[in-house]
Amino acid sequence: MLRKTILVRSLTLAFGAAAVLPAMAQQAAPAEPVQKVVVTGSLISRADKETASPVQTLSADDLAKTGMTSVAEVLSNLSANGQGTLGTGFAGAFANGASGVSLRGLTVGLTLVLIDGHRMAPYPLSDDGQRQFVDVSSIPFDAVERIEVLKDGASALYGSDAVAGVVNIILKKSFKGFALKTDAGKSQHGGGNNYKVALTGGVGDLESDGYNAFLSAEYRHADAIKVSDRSEYEWANGDWRSRGGINTTRGVPSPANNFLTAASSPFFYNPAGPRLPGGSAADNPANYQFLDTNCNFAKYRAGGCAVDDIWSNIQPESHNLNVLGSFTKKLGNDWTLNLKGSVFKRQSVNNRGWPGTFSASSFLGNTSLVPGQNPQIVNVYGSTLFPAGRQGNNLGAPARLYGYIPGLNASATNDNSSTSTRFAAEVTGAALGWDVTAAIGHAKVKTESEYTGYVNRVALYQALNRATNPFNPLGGNSPEDMAAIQPSFGNTSESKLTFFDFVAQRELMQLQGGPLAMGWGISWKKKEQNAPSPSLLAEGIVGNGAAYVFGKETNTAAFAELNAMPIKDLELVAAARYDHYDTYGNSFTPSAKFKWKAHPMATLRGTFARGFRAPNSAEVGSASSFFSFHAINDPILCADGNPTTRGNVPTACQMTPAFVQVTTKDLEPEKSKSYTLGLVLEPVKNVSATLDYYSIEVKNQINTAAGLPGFVPSYVRNAIFPVEIANGDGTTTSGLPPVGTIAYATSGYVNTGATKTSGVELNLSTKQKFGEYGTGKAELTFNHMISYEIDSNGTKYELAGTHGPSAISGNTGNPKNRAQLVLGWEKGPATITTTFNWVGKFSALDPSIDVNDCANAVDVSSRTYFFGKDTPAAYCTIRSFTSTDLNMTYKVTPNLTLKASILNLFDRQPPIDVATYGNANAMTSYNASLHQAGAIGRFFSIGANYTF
Known part of the structure; x- marks a missing residue:
C-alpha cells in the first residue's frame, strides 16, 4: 500500500475520493503495442508523450465534449490564452471577423499557429494593422483530429513568432466509411441561432488496401446577436444615470455632447440665438426648429427622442463552408505519400458604426492614406450652417442641422468574406537509416470586403444646398442622390505562403540510459501580403483612409535537435536554428531541455529557449x-x-x-528568452499532476512610438x-x-522596451472506474500570472491584474488568473461533461498610460459614462466571471449518437468593464474578449452523429 502524502491528500480535496480509490484492485489491461509519435515542439518521435516542455492536447473527443461548434470558441477558453487575444465579438477590430490566440498574453503576433505541423498563410488584415496571425475561426471543427498546444518558446525548431508558444491544429489523416453530423442551437435571449451540417466520406484501408481517400465538407451558419437583443441588461444599456453617470444613449442630450446631438427627428439649431439667464443657447427652446412632429424641445431634452440601437452587433452573422480532401498512399518500402487540399470559407457581416448623421457646424475633411503619398486632408467642405430660409430654416439666422441622414441602407458595415485555400504534399519514409519527412505546400487567404453605410459628405452637402430640388432631410430622395451620398465599394486583400520542409531523424547509438537520437532539417518559405485600402477610403472620399499593407519576405533556415539519455531516467535535449531573412538578415536561436524521472511518482523537467520575431510587412514594407x-x-x-x-x-x-x-525600414527583430521549470507527479494510478513555472522576456519590441x-x-x-x-x-x-x-x-x-511575464500553470487529472456506476473523469487547468512587466523608455510598469498594456497589445484586459475544470461521467451509452471556464477579477486601471487612480478608470477606454465626474470605485475592478457548459451524449445504436448542450448553463451575465474599448460603437460595457459567453447568455443546442 502507498503511504498517503501531502500531495495525495491535496488531490483528494481537489477531486474527491475518486482520486485515491485503490486502482490496484482493478485487473491489469492487456499491454498495448508501443507507438511512437512526434509531439509538437520536437523533431524526434517518442513513445512517452510527456515531454520536457508543457504540452496540452485536445483530442477530437475533447473538442466535441465542450458542446461548442468552432475551433475559435474552444481556444478562447484556454487558461494560457491572455492579453491581446482576438475574438470575433469585437466587430471594430482591424482584423474584424477573424479570431487569434495570444498565449501567455504576449499578443497574437507571438503565438505560432500550425496546421499539420506546417505553417499557414496569415490573415491578410493584421491585428491593429501590425500583428500577423492565423485566423482560427476558419478551421473546420469536425476535420480536426487533435490540437496540441505547446506552452513554451519554440523558435529553435519553428523560427519566427513561436516566442510564446505553438498551437498545432492536426487534421484527420484518414477516414473510412461515411459520417453525418448535424447541430442546431438557439440563445435563450434571442439572436444567435445557429446550425451546422458536416459530411465525411472515405474509402480504402491504408494497411490492407494500401491507400485511403476521404472528403469532408462542413457548413455552419450563425445569426447575429444585436445589442437590442440584450438591452434589458446594464452592460448593454447606455443610460448610466442610476449608476452615477450620464445617459450616453444615442439621441439623448447630455453634458458630454453639449446637449446637442442627432436625435430620432432632425432639427435646426441657432448657435448664436439668445441665451437664457444662467444658461446657454442650447437651453433656449426658441433656438430649435424640429422638422417633424415626432419630437419637440421638451421631449428631446427629456431623452424622449433617443435612437434605438438596431444595428450594433454582439455577435456578427456568419457563414462557414469548409471542404477538406485527403489522399494517402503507401508507396512501398515503408514510404507513404499524403496529399491534402482544403478550401475554408468564412463570411461575416461586421457592423463598424452607426448610420451617418449630418455634420453639425463644419466638415473639415477626411485624411487620405494613398500608398506612396503622405497623409493628406482632403474633401474639405467648410461651414455647414444653413442660411435663414434655406432647407426650411425658419429661425431667422444661420442654423445647424442635426439628425440622421434619411434613406441610408444601414450603418457602416463590412461584409467580409475570407477564403483560405491550402494544398500540401507530404512524404514519409526511411532512407540510409534515417526516418524522413518532406513536405511542400502553398496557402492563400483571400479576404473580400464589401462596404456600405459610409457617407460622401461633400456630395451630401452639395445636394443639401442645391438651388433646385435640394436633398430633403426628411427622406424621399432620389436613388441617384442616395447612390452618390452612400456609395457601395469594396476591395480584396490577399496573403500567400509557399513552404518546403525537410526533416530527418534517427537513433545514433545506445547510451547507458537509452538512445541518443538526432533530428535535423531545412525549411524555406516565402510570404506575400497584398492588402490595399478600399479606394474611396484611401482617397478620403467617404472617411479616413483605411489600413493597407504591401510586402513580401523569404526565409531560409537550417535546424537540428539532439536527444540523449546519458543515464537511466534522464533525458537531455538541445536544439538550434539558423534563419536568414531577406528583409533584415540572420538570426540564431538555441534551446535546451531536460526531463529527469527522480522517482516512479515524480518527474522534474525544465527548458531554456531563445526566440525572435522578424519585422513583418506591416512594419517594414x-x-x-x-x-x-x-x-x-x-x-x-x-x-x-x-x-x-x-x-x-x-x-x-x-x-x-x-x-x-x-513603417520604419531599419527595424531589428524582437528577441526573447524563456524558461520553464516543472514537476510531473503520478502519486497513484490514473492520477496525474503537472506544475510548471514559466518566464518569458521579450526585448527590442516593435511598438508604435505614440504608445511610449x-x-x-x-x-x-x-x-x-x-x-x-x-x-x-x-x-x-x-x-x-x-x-x-x-x-x-x-x-x-x-x-524599444521589453515585456517580461512569469507565472505558474497547474494541471490535475484523474480517471477512475466505479464498476456498474460508470467511469468518472476530472481535469483542472489553472494559470496564475505572477508578473507582467513592461519596460518602456526606461520606465517599468507592473500590469498583471490590470487592463494594460492597452496601448500596445489591445485593450482586452490582463487578469492574473484563469482556469478550466472539466468533469465527465460515462456509463454505458451515456456521457455527461460539465466544463467550468473561470476568468479572475482584474483592475480597470492601466499604469502604462498613467491611469493609476480609480477616479480616472474610464480614461483607458475614453468612454463618457461619468462625464465631468470621477469613476465610482465600484467600477474600478472587473469582477471574476464563470461560465458553465453542460454537454450530454447518448449512443442510441453503434451508428447513431445524439447530443444536447447548454452553454452558460447558469446564464451568468458579463461583468461591467468601463475600461474596455471592445464594441465601442455599440456603447456596450462588457469585455468581448474575456466575457463573450456572458453576453450571449444561456445557449441550447442539440445534434446527431450518424456513421456507417
Whole structure:
C-alpha cells in the first residue's frame, strides 16, 4: 500500500475520493503495442508523450465534449490564452471577423499557429494593422483530429513568432466509411441561432488496401446577436444615470455632447440665438426648429427622442463552408505519400458604426492614406450652417442641422468574406537509416470586403444646398442622390505562403540510459501580403483612409535537435536554428531541455529557449493605418483640461486624437528568452499532476512610438472654422479658434522596451472506474500570472491584474488568473461533461498610460459614462466571471449518437468593464474578449452523429 502524502491528500480535496480509490484492485489491461509519435515542439518521435516542455492536447473527443461548434470558441477558453487575444465579438477590430490566440498574453503576433505541423498563410488584415496571425475561426471543427498546444518558446525548431508558444491544429489523416453530423442551437435571449451540417466520406484501408481517400465538407451558419437583443441588461444599456453617470444613449442630450446631438427627428439649431439667464443657447427652446412632429424641445431634452440601437452587433452573422480532401498512399518500402487540399470559407457581416448623421457646424475633411503619398486632408467642405430660409430654416439666422441622414441602407458595415485555400504534399519514409519527412505546400487567404453605410459628405452637402430640388432631410430622395451620398465599394486583400520542409531523424547509438537520437532539417518559405485600402477610403472620399499593407519576405533556415539519455531516467535535449531573412538578415536561436524521472511518482523537467520575431510587412514594407487609444487635452485649445475655462474649445478637452501609423525600414527583430521549470507527479494510478513555472522576456519590441511615455506628437491641424468656445460661465459661443482642431499625428515604429511575464500553470487529472456506476473523469487547468512587466523608455510598469498594456497589445484586459475544470461521467451509452471556464477579477486601471487612480478608470477606454465626474470605485475592478457548459451524449445504436448542450448553463451575465474599448460603437460595457459567453447568455443546442 502507498503511504498517503501531502500531495495525495491535496488531490483528494481537489477531486474527491475518486482520486485515491485503490486502482490496484482493478485487473491489469492487456499491454498495448508501443507507438511512437512526434509531439509538437520536437523533431524526434517518442513513445512517452510527456515531454520536457508543457504540452496540452485536445483530442477530437475533447473538442466535441465542450458542446461548442468552432475551433475559435474552444481556444478562447484556454487558461494560457491572455492579453491581446482576438475574438470575433469585437466587430471594430482591424482584423474584424477573424479570431487569434495570444498565449501567455504576449499578443497574437507571438503565438505560432500550425496546421499539420506546417505553417499557414496569415490573415491578410493584421491585428491593429501590425500583428500577423492565423485566423482560427476558419478551421473546420469536425476535420480536426487533435490540437496540441505547446506552452513554451519554440523558435529553435519553428523560427519566427513561436516566442510564446505553438498551437498545432492536426487534421484527420484518414477516414473510412461515411459520417453525418448535424447541430442546431438557439440563445435563450434571442439572436444567435445557429446550425451546422458536416459530411465525411472515405474509402480504402491504408494497411490492407494500401491507400485511403476521404472528403469532408462542413457548413455552419450563425445569426447575429444585436445589442437590442440584450438591452434589458446594464452592460448593454447606455443610460448610466442610476449608476452615477450620464445617459450616453444615442439621441439623448447630455453634458458630454453639449446637449446637442442627432436625435430620432432632425432639427435646426441657432448657435448664436439668445441665451437664457444662467444658461446657454442650447437651453433656449426658441433656438430649435424640429422638422417633424415626432419630437419637440421638451421631449428631446427629456431623452424622449433617443435612437434605438438596431444595428450594433454582439455577435456578427456568419457563414462557414469548409471542404477538406485527403489522399494517402503507401508507396512501398515503408514510404507513404499524403496529399491534402482544403478550401475554408468564412463570411461575416461586421457592423463598424452607426448610420451617418449630418455634420453639425463644419466638415473639415477626411485624411487620405494613398500608398506612396503622405497623409493628406482632403474633401474639405467648410461651414455647414444653413442660411435663414434655406432647407426650411425658419429661425431667422444661420442654423445647424442635426439628425440622421434619411434613406441610408444601414450603418457602416463590412461584409467580409475570407477564403483560405491550402494544398500540401507530404512524404514519409526511411532512407540510409534515417526516418524522413518532406513536405511542400502553398496557402492563400483571400479576404473580400464589401462596404456600405459610409457617407460622401461633400456630395451630401452639395445636394443639401442645391438651388433646385435640394436633398430633403426628411427622406424621399432620389436613388441617384442616395447612390452618390452612400456609395457601395469594396476591395480584396490577399496573403500567400509557399513552404518546403525537410526533416530527418534517427537513433545514433545506445547510451547507458537509452538512445541518443538526432533530428535535423531545412525549411524555406516565402510570404506575400497584398492588402490595399478600399479606394474611396484611401482617397478620403467617404472617411479616413483605411489600413493597407504591401510586402513580401523569404526565409531560409537550417535546424537540428539532439536527444540523449546519458543515464537511466534522464533525458537531455538541445536544439538550434539558423534563419536568414531577406528583409533584415540572420538570426540564431538555441534551446535546451531536460526531463529527469527522480522517482516512479515524480518527474522534474525544465527548458531554456531563445526566440525572435522578424519585422513583418506591416512594419517594414509599404503600409499605413489609423489608430487611437486614450484621451488627451489639446495642448493649445484645452491646455488646462477644463472644458469650461474661458477661451477653451470644449470638444478639444479629453479628445481621442487619431494617429497615422507609418513603417520604419531599419527595424531589428524582437528577441526573447524563456524558461520553464516543472514537476510531473503520478502519486497513484490514473492520477496525474503537472506544475510548471514559466518566464518569458521579450526585448527590442516593435511598438508604435505614440504608445511610449514621453512621446511628443507633432499634430496636423484642420483649417480654422467656427467652433463652440467656452465663455467661462458654463456657456459657449460660436467663434474662430486661434488654431484649427487636431486632425491627426503620425507615428513610426521603434525597437524599444521589453515585456517580461512569469507565472505558474497547474494541471490535475484523474480517471477512475466505479464498476456498474460508470467511469468518472476530472481535469483542472489553472494559470496564475505572477508578473507582467513592461519596460518602456526606461520606465517599468507592473500590469498583471490590470487592463494594460492597452496601448500596445489591445485593450482586452490582463487578469492574473484563469482556469478550466472539466468533469465527465460515462456509463454505458451515456456521457455527461460539465466544463467550468473561470476568468479572475482584474483592475480597470492601466499604469502604462498613467491611469493609476480609480477616479480616472474610464480614461483607458475614453468612454463618457461619468462625464465631468470621477469613476465610482465600484467600477474600478472587473469582477471574476464563470461560465458553465453542460454537454450530454447518448449512443442510441453503434451508428447513431445524439447530443444536447447548454452553454452558460447558469446564464451568468458579463461583468461591467468601463475600461474596455471592445464594441465601442455599440456603447456596450462588457469585455468581448474575456466575457463573450456572458453576453450571449444561456445557449441550447442539440445534434446527431450518424456513421456507417
